[in-house]
Amino acid sequence: MVRGPVVAELAIETSGLVKTFGSKRAVDGVDLAVPAGGVYGFLGPNGAGKTTTIRMLATLLRPDGGWARVLGHDVVREADAVRARVGLTGQYASLDEDLTGVENLVLLGRLLGFSRGRARSRAGDLLAAFGLADAAGRQVKTYSGVCGDGSTSRRASW
Ligand SMILES: Nc1ncnc2c1ncn2[C@@H]1O[C@H](COP(=O)(O)OP(=O)(O)OP(=O)(O)O)[C@@H](O)[C@H]1O
Ligand SMILES: [Mg+2]
Incomplete structure (x- = not known):
C-alpha cells in the first residue's frame, strides 16, 4: 500500500485498523493518511484486505481494532456523518x-x-x-x- 503525504487536512486517516473474520485477520493494523482534494490509488494483491478496508471506511463493516476517520468523522461513533459525506x-x-x-x-x-x-x-x-x-x-x-x-x-x- 502506498502512503500519501501527510498534510493538515486529511480526507481519510486510520491508525492500527484491524478486521478479523473468525481466525482470519483480513486487515492487520493499517495506518493511512490520505490528503483531501486528490485521487488516491489503494493497491495490493488479491486478498490483501483492500475491500475490507474500504468497507470499514464506508461504515459497512465495524472495525475490530484501531480507528478510522473520514472527512474528520469517526467511522464508528459518527457513522451517519460519514455516510452523508461519501459515495461508494x-x-x-x-x-x-x-x-x-x-x-x-x-x-x-x-x-x-x-x-x-x-x-x-x-x-x-x-x-x-x-x-x-x-x-x-x-x-x-x-x-x-x-x-x-x-x-x-x-x-x-x-
Ligand atoms: N465476509 C468474509 N468472511 C470471511 N472472510 C472474508 C470475508 N471478507 C473477506 N474475507 C477474507 O479476508 C481477506 C481479505 O479480503 P478482501 O476482499 O478485503 O481482499 P481484497 O484486497 O479486496 O482482494 P481482491 O483483490 O481479490 O479484491 C481474504 O482472505 C478474504 O478471503
Ligand atoms: Mg477486493
Whole structure:
C-alpha cells in the first residue's frame, strides 16, 4: 500500500485498523493518511484486505481494532456523518451501459436532487477535472473494462 503525504487536512486517516473474520485477520493494523482534494490509488494483491478496508471506511463493516476517520468523522461513533459525506461504487454497479458517460453523471446528479442545469454543469466539471471529456459522449458499453488478467470481468474491482 502506498502512503500519501501527510498534510493538515486529511480526507481519510486510520491508525492500527484491524478486521478479523473468525481466525482470519483480513486487515492487520493499517495506518493511512490520505490528503483531501486528490485521487488516491489503494493497491495490493488479491486478498490483501483492500475491500475490507474500504468497507470499514464506508461504515459497512465495524472495525475490530484501531480507528478510522473520514472527512474528520469517526467511522464508528459518527457513522451517519460519514455516510452523508461519501459515495461508494464498484466499477459497473451503478452505471447504465446504454447511456453515455455524461448521461450517467447527469442521472446520478438528478437522483441526488440537483436541478437539470446544476447536474449538467457538475457533470461537466467532473469530466474536465478527471480529463474524461473526450469519452463523455460515448455509451458506457464502449468503454474498456479490462482487468489486470485480461478478462472483462463485470465484478466490482475495488
Ligand atoms: N465476509 C468474509 N468472511 C470471511 N472472510 C472474508 C470475508 N471478507 C473477506 N474475507 C477474507 O479476508 C481477506 C481479505 O479480503 P478482501 O476482499 O478485503 O481482499 P481484497 O484486497 O479486496 O482482494 P481482491 O483483490 O481479490 O479484491 C481474504 O482472505 C478474504 O478471503
Ligand atoms: Mg477486493
